[in-house]
Amino acid sequence: MIEWLKWHLKILATIFFAILAYKEKLIKLLLCSKILSRKEKNRLIVKEDFIQGRGNIPLFYRLFSLSSSSPTVVIVHGLGEHGGRYAHVRDLFLDLGFSVVLMDNRGHGKSGGRRGHVQDFNYYLQDLFLLWEHLHLWKPLLLGHSLGGLITLRFAQTYPEEISALVVSSPFLGVKMEVPKWKTLFASYLSQIWPTFSLPTGLNPHHLSHDIEAVEKYKRDSLVHQTASARWFTESLKAQEKAFQEVHQLRMPLFFQLAGDDFLCSSKTAEVFFESIPFSQKQMQIYPAFYHEIYNEVEKEKPLQDLEEWVNENVLSIYKDLS
Template identity: 30%
Template sequence: MDQSDLEYDGHAGRIVGRRWAGDRADYIALLVHGYGEHCGRYDHVARRLVADGAVVYAIDHVGHGRSAGERALVDDFEQVEEDVHQLEALARSEHPSLPIVLIGHSMGGMIGARYAQRWGDGLACVVLTGPVIGTWEALDRLLALDEIPDAPIDPAVLSRDTAVGEAYAADPLVWHGPFKRQTLEALRDCLRTIRAAGVVDDPILWLHGEADELVPIAGSRRGWSDLAGRHASAKSYPDARHEILNETNREVVLDDILDFIHTHLPAPPP
């Protein structure tokens, strides 16, 4: 497998990302990471996709990982989505004949949901894992406070695999500080925009852990009820926590994602 860096100018500075490729190139997969993390945490997902025949592209969002910007600060997710749209354009320029799928996790799932509303008709399908859609009680509680507490995400809520939390806590590219009010307000605005924009009729899959304490499934279910259109599918996993792509049943989750992708990839030309 070949892995290489990519860079381009995003809406607020230099965007840094990665591409993964193997011997086959049947489709393109765009990976969209969540809050406070970076695309390097999805290397195992990219490798599984490459083994399936994908060419994989991912970026670190503004203020995240190796990209430019104040750490964990996002003031407009519409512009973040446009950074991802630039990634899609780059992928298309390098592989113009391949269909494209998008996989977004957590905050990246929120970005993926809005991306599907804006540009879903150009994608073969979209997959949302543990997405922030609908209502998120933690967001409302934090915004109601006069001062945001210095309380970073507890690594224990990510996965039943303790090694995942340990690696997250030790990762210098992960943001380990508090939420910033401007980012929280941008999250709230994006949720409102998604709710107002309504149904996605293109193929879209929602996957969620039933024991997710960080983004509880009940709040996301409300958002899914507004989002799911004619080609929507959903599945949840008992006892799984927030990072279902890093959970003890991660291979089952990846199998489900690949099954959905192959259901919606166009037939190859003769």
């Protein structure tokens, strides 16, 4: 019996010291990993500059470049906001090895142009294409939120060969509350005789997110505005109609992330649009009880994790195949 105990104690001691030795190596590996991570971050090149958009409108952009060989994601923001509000989404892609580009749309953020106005919706697409040419972008991943979702969908339909894949969150394919016919007709009339006529959007910041801190930060942001012109309204309606008409042009991997309780954009319309896409490599995720800005919600980790997993499974392999 004593010999049996001695034998088992000897085995336990061997296992214990082996764990200690492994733990020390593991700590060393983690330290090395952190050092490498710092080195990677030190290689990050950050650039802020302007390009001349359609009609010589100055357009502000931010570039976070890891290397000339890294894949790139272009993030397009929504109405009344700007690219600076997507720092956490930017960091997610940097951790995945992507370079990141964020441009403020015309009439938004630090870019020029009348706030919330566009003379022709195609100007948004042409501005993006000018950014492609200026930065020599090669088949980047495109991500758009809200108005940015509509812009990126129309860009993907117009220039399908220019991108590798598309992600949209809470896309502006329709409004939650149906607009009375008389308002649409009145806006169409104003769009012709006074296209720059603008009114407050009436957006309630508390309908963006359940996260009070995120809402207060939005309200304090000096680069945020809440106006839209008559021409912007009619051009957006035309773009929505065109998006449905040309749904067959979407021939790249697609990921739709929809807010289940969106007070601004119609998730139902987005679902109908998604189902009509003929391309098979598509995925949709709905987040019940989430407000419009899913990446700024209290439980934002869920859509961000889903985004990361989708990119890992559907996008990174594209660049491996193309390289």
